[in-house]
Amino acid sequence: MADAKRIERPLSPHLQIYRWQVPMLTSILTRITGHALVAGVLLGVWWLLAAATSEDYFATADAVATSWFGDLVFTGSLWAVWYHYLAGLRHLYYDSGHGLDIPTAEKLGWACIIGSVVLTVITILLVQ
């Protein structure tokens, strides 16, 4: 036990030479969307703070939040939150020991991609 052998294991090839596949794309997108969401949260919290502070401050924050820039951040965040939501549910499903075979994993990946776009459109229509 004390002299555990050091095994020379093959190194994984560089990421660039892999063909992109649905499971790897949807996996990294989970992390990207989760972290990018902080932008939407920052803008939303700033807008709420401005609403709580004064009429003038709200006018400034609301102008930014409802500008093309605000629309871009919030629409992007909306898709990101729905994507992260579905991918998170998929993680919980994986953790219960299901859906790990390749055909199912690919279907679940597509479900995350298509589902997030559909839910984004539904939400926009609902809050219009």
Next chain:
Amino acid sequence: MRYLTPRKRAEGKGAGHAGTEHHWSMMVSAVGLAFLVPAWLYVFGKALGAPREVVLDTFARPFPAILTALVLVVGMRHFAMGATTMIEDYARGTARKMLVIFVISLAWLIAATGLFALARIAL
């Protein structure tokens, strides 16, 4: 001949410490957010773009106020822990420690600012 002991080689590379606790905590907050977020998106989406009086009225009501507070606290904990994992994957040494401290602080700052705004509106 390597003079490193097996323990020295293994340290910092494997499971153990608080890994399972961290994972469980992420699962709990994920399930919590799965219930909170759809309702909150509706509340926030309806308020966004509305005049200030409507915004103040919305977040002064108990349901939107409590919901937003929960999304902020649970969401920012979820973010801080997820970001910590990402940093642990990509950064080492002092940079790792500084980045972890930064994201945890940022998460608390956002949560505290949001809660302050809510308190001012709702109370």
